[in-house]
């Protein structure tokens with residue numbers, strides 16, 4: 001039976017889950033895969049934490065050199081997160097001939113080509129199934145299961161924390177701050193939740209998956225990103241009345257050889273499969289020109305789901321004699337993303353409640369060719385009428401110009417919310 005030695009960098013939540021799966025499920029994996037996978041060393045600053053997770057003191061390393069110099073280690077799992085020291089450690093491991101498995105979406109989305117070059121030069125493997133959607137095997141499905149296709153669209157819910165918060169706001173009428181506090185108490189959200197709630201985490205994952213799906217690299221700064229911090233209970237209530245559920249969506253589309261890549265909250269029609277993805281679950285919907293639609297759903301975070309993806313990469317790397325690399329020469333950088341995409345919009349304005357106000361507002365929308373599907377007056381806020389506009393599919397730039405002009409109208413107090421609507 002082939003022996004595979006593993007080193008683990010970091011024994012936090014995901015490192016602990018990986019260690020548990022590798023030890024608890026060792027015999028089953030050995031039987032199914034004909035592989036004897038042993039954890040040889042674990043690098044963890046807190047010895048106490050490692051011991052609590054059942055790691056014997058004899059295999060706790062003090063520094064990265066103990067991992068890179070160990071000839072019994074074939075694969076190193078990096079689950080420290082962030083850029084440094086993860087990048088330096090991964091580089092050292094690749095340069096010492098070890099394959100690397102990582103869950104680090106930020107690092108891969110920012111330094112993928114550089115790390116892949118090092119892996120290529122040293123004929124080692126670089127695997128990151130766990131970086132996108134935790135336990136959902138999306139990378140393997142894309143890379144190994146959809147090669148026949150040109151992927152035209154990916155869309156999904158890539159962040160469990162924000163989906164948990166939005167679900168609580170929708171189903172239990174919680175405020176954003178209460179739902180965030182609950183997510184933090186349950187360990188879903190970090191003490192500093194910025195990466196999740198402002199859409200960075202979703203953006204990193206969308207960048208990696210878009211490169212794999214569309215064969216183009218997209219500079220992160222060119223991706224449109226908007227988080228969920230401005231979503232209010234009132235938006236959610238209005239959405240419900242119109243038959244929509246609010247979600248933080250990642251959207252990537254390829255058409256006419258152009259890419260549209262964006263992250264933002266959106267109203268999803270209740271009957272759309274993504275509307276049914278509740279709590280901390282993730283899902284991705286893909287369209288290939290031959291296969292048609294595919295949807296994957298599962299846990300996007302947590303020790304065992306993410307550990308499951310990591311162990312699958314370890315097994316995969318053990319079976320591969322010659323690692324494969326993404327052809328970065330094919331994956332040309334595309335900075336010219338479509339910015340004037342088309343969408344339906346929900347817009348709530350607070351305006352004077354008197355004759356002629358609606359005609360002034362609709363005149364501006366008309367001037368920018370924004371066609372209205374419906375208008376609903378929803379009571380009052382102070383002395384102002386609250387009016388919801390639902391548009392037909394329209395150009396983003398036209399909509400933004402119209403909103404700017406609406407804000408200048410004397411009869412308009414504020415444009416309270418603008419939310420895109422998925423069709």
Ligand code: HSE
Nearest residue numbers: 158159160161300301
């Ligand atoms: N923080 C992420 C989420 C999991 O809430 O989905 C790791 O990417």
